[in-house]
Amino acid sequence: MGRYVRLIFTTISFVFLYTASAQVTTDDDRSVLKEFQDASAPSGRFNVFFNSINRYNLNSAYDWLDTIKIYLANAEKTNDSLASKMYRIMEAQVYNDLGEYDKSTALAKEMYLSNDSLDFESKKILLEMLDDNYANLQLFDKQIEIRKRKRELGLTDNVAFYDIYSNLGLYTEARNKYIMDVKPTIADNDSYGLAKYHSKVGNYLRLDNSAPTALSELKKAKAYLDVYLNDISTQKSEADIFESDLLKAEIEGNIGKCNVQLGDYEEAIPLLLNSIEVLKTSPRNSDQSEVVDNTLFLADANLKLERFAEAKKNLDAEFDHVTVLQTIKRNSLLAAYYDRIENYRNAAIYYKRNERINDSMSQKEAALIKQQLVTVVGNEEMQNSLRIINEQKQINAQARSEMKAKEEQINLVIISLIFTLLGFAGLVYAYMKSIKNQRLIAEQKHIIENALIEKDSLLKEIHHRVKNNLQMVSSLLSLQTKNTRSKAAIEALEEGKSRVKAMALIHQKLYQNDDLSVIEMQGYIESLINSVQSVYKKGGHNISITIDAEGTELDIDRAIPFGLILNELVSNSFKYAFPENDENGKIYIHLSKNGDQGYFEYSDNGVGLPEDTEERSHSSMGIRLINRLVNQLQSKLNIDKQNEGVRFWFNFS
Template sequence: MLLFFSGYGQSANATDQSLFHQFQELATTDEKMAFFFNEEDLYRENSTYDWLELITINLNAAIKNDDQDDIKRFQLMQARIFYDLGDYDKSLAITKELMEQIEDLDIYLSSKLLDLMDDNYGQLTMYPEQIDIREKKREMGIMESVAFYDIYSNLGMYRKAMDDYIANVKKNIEEDDFFGQADYYNHLGNFLRLDGSTPTALSYYKKAKGYIDVYLESVTRRKSEKMLADSDLLKGVIEGNIGKCHVDLKQYEEAIPFLESGIKKIKENSDRAYSSEITENSLAISECYLQLKNYEKATDYLSDNLQTSTTENLLKKNRLLSLYYELTQDYKNSSHYLRREIRIRDSISENESQLRQQQLSTVMMQNLKYSQDMVAEQKLALEKQRTENLEKDKRNSLVLISLLFTLLGFAGLVYAYLKSIKNQRLIAEQKYIIENSLVEKDSLLKEIHHRVKNNLQMVSSLLSLQTKNTRSKAAIEALEEGKSRVKAMALIHQKLYQNEDLSVIEMQSYIESLINSVQSVYKKGGHNINITVDAEGVELDIDRAIPFGLMLNELVSNSFKYAFPHGDENGKIYIHIRKTGEQEGYFEYADNGVGLPEDSEERANTSMGIRLMNRLANQLQTTLNIDRHAEDGVRYWFNFK
């Protein structure tokens, strides 16, 4: 098998013929298969349909000659072409038929078959089957360890996806591999942006851009045309992601140059595989121009030629068209696209939610099974080691018996040594039992937090329904405030069951998510406020995190509602938490708004928000301090235990 690879390389370098003709001139099917799967840019001169016709002719010839080995190889090539054409069902049908004969295939053919099945299942969102294929690769020795970060990400488990990605990828990237570092930090940024941590994601994207710029500017390493094209493509993807972060942060003018540059680089250096990225960036630019009131530019990016291959892109396109017609006072068309978006969303939401729940349940069960299998393998290895140790002990015992009468003193030392080993094994077994028990309790505790979060979300939904059936403005505001407080508590439990450590909450991430949640309630305010959160590295237990969350919910809500009545263009909010000791800490909240009214002390006795914050401060065993005479805005602070 190794000989024909060398021959193929010489043949390819010795001729200037097209890849299509080079393939036809190869003598054996093994050579053709190696050429087909290893040659880059196979469809450069001839289309996928030309290749499909050629492979089908070869397959029919193999069937006519009843050459089973050739039939399998040409079937696999045919399946790959169907995949490249986007006909994943047909490709999967062929690979499933080959899968039934995998025991008869050599390792190279098996590897290509399993890779193609993995790709097909991923495109068809059949994640449990995709996990089975990866486990099969590990069993056959094709891959050493199994990673699931792409599957976790597709199921919305972005933090778990990031942890799995870091564990499986970071160790394989060299410090001076600037391209690999750029791709790595771009992936981390994707997970964080999808998880709602946009400011942190933006910092990772900027780091990725720095690495790819260094790689492109470096003259110490020679780079082929394909390497340069791949680098420009990655830079375009990263710039597009930076632009989308600026859009999420309502920084529309800063976003446009990054998005336009990203689209240009992706178009210049990729095929249709990145059409979804182009669509996302185009929709983001359209949103920027709509918000900046440049409707002509917005419609340039909302044309009918814009391909929306994903449901999310289609929904966003309809939403933006509805917004465009609303802003241009064409309410009939605005209503049309709004109803269209609602119909699409309603038609997929229930089925997609149920399917996503089933897939998530199956994936987690299979992931648990995979973990259990790994533990079982380790247990077998330990048992084998234990048996070998017992055999060794027996041999040592025979030696000791033969020397018993002459080495009694030494025998006592050996006995003590063996006793120590036995005690250590007993301790190790007990530790293993305790660790398993702790894992089980952690899982139960996560499930409890998950259910509490779901129940709180249900309460929030009930409050929303009540709001729609209420006409009193005061009642609606009260219900919205209640819903905001419920969301703050639900977010605590969501962060807990997503954490590996169930005892504490990482406050930086929690506060960023809380601010996004409050902004979603006050849709017409707070989007231009510059919010600085300084809580990196601070972790609080649930007993302190819940009062903190409710108090921050009140403070941020008050700033959005009252602090900037004349516009929030220059609005600033500063949130600071730090640890001053092992168990003590300091909290400060300030904004540069209009400050508190002169009768704020009298209002404090009747304001539910102020009374609630004072009670929450009591829960933290402290007193809420308010600087009512601040030169600019208002400031709250306290020390806590």
């Protein structure tokens, strides 16, 4: 009875899924699952499932699993063995896509061993599936057995080992094997094949901690891919374009990772973001693993740039499958994040988690790698090597005969070239004499350009050192704060530290800019707000802050006073404007400059200024400092007391 109830419930769910998918589908973005359901026969559904570009474009893998199980139950009920076989293969593939490799392996192995009537395409699909499952389960000996069967069926010429070496962390060996196995098979005019080749070599170099060399290979890969995409003479199907987009996203993601390793964080972030967005559309597990890696590198870049909110958002992202190594890196980044925001208790928790994981891995890793290495470098690799050597001997023999024939032609060409060169020698001499003056001018221009570059480098170094010195002052103030018990003294030290950070941030922005004469104020104000929030970390996080300074640039003589003025105003808002609750707190900052005229405005909706503000202004260091800074800008501070909050404003030139 219970069985029939479950069957009825499953059927109702199937009808609901069918109806819902029909309602949301449009002609431009048709659900592959709906197309699968509309197919008239099991073979048609089988083709839709395996030939679709992205079967999960609108429906999740769990939706597919439920639907396939319904068709499988109906096929088994009618004793349709051929249909049952097809649906079981599809079920195994969905489990593989979900990362449930044990279930996928059990189903695929059962299908492969128990069905002698499998057609060639079904055998190919099952063997590819088992190959991927065993790789993810790190059962490399079984993976090699599967690859032997693929070779027996003619699906591959050799049993490849480079990806197995890579999974074992032996990236140098993986790169060497990949170059030896794959490079000879790629034609010189195969732009797409060369793009994939250089992408793989570049990634192995990156994993082997050779980021500069890896970056060169990855840029080659991107150049070849651009040639392929821009080649209008080659017809490209929708599937070809989809695969090209995924490859481009993979290359950009790896370039972004190299930039993070080299410290070029600003260049890395847009590449990583774009790569993540595209790779999310891929049904392949390897691409989803790349999404996790790219997200962790993105968090690392944001952390280095002190964009703590963005870094925490990256680290809190949820993924279906995360490897042990990815978990270790994520824990390390979370520990670093909590260290930076001075939450040492949480930082210690994540450090301890990694210690436990490393202890567990160290007990198993040595035995596992030794066992896998024995398998990898066994008889099969020797057979592959002998086969490659024999093939190379035949190629060399043919090449020698061709070279002998070409050698005679080359000799004739060389003789012709000698006479041609003698004729050109006189022309070259005259030409060299005519461009001598131009060369002297070019050399002088080069000297001047080098002097300008050296000047810019020295200016950047000066700003960098000033920033470092100011950070050292800030650190000394922090140390003094920890050794001081007086609340008033601590507050004074924190205020001093905040002011020092405001000035340090100016110099940091300057040496990071290509233009050393001005600072882009929108980004500076955002960084300054984050810095002030980190000082007053118990308050101010629920306040809505609006910054309107887009496109405004100031020189250092104006930027430093503005930074200190803003530091004082924001600090006062965090400390005094919202004494009870900052849930509805709002701060508005406006800065604009049109030609020689500028305007600044700051307001909040807090409790406002006290009645004796003018009397306090003579004793308050903050107000006195703001007035002096405004005078330095050759202006006068205006204060408007409102029903809710306060407004400061002034014009400047």
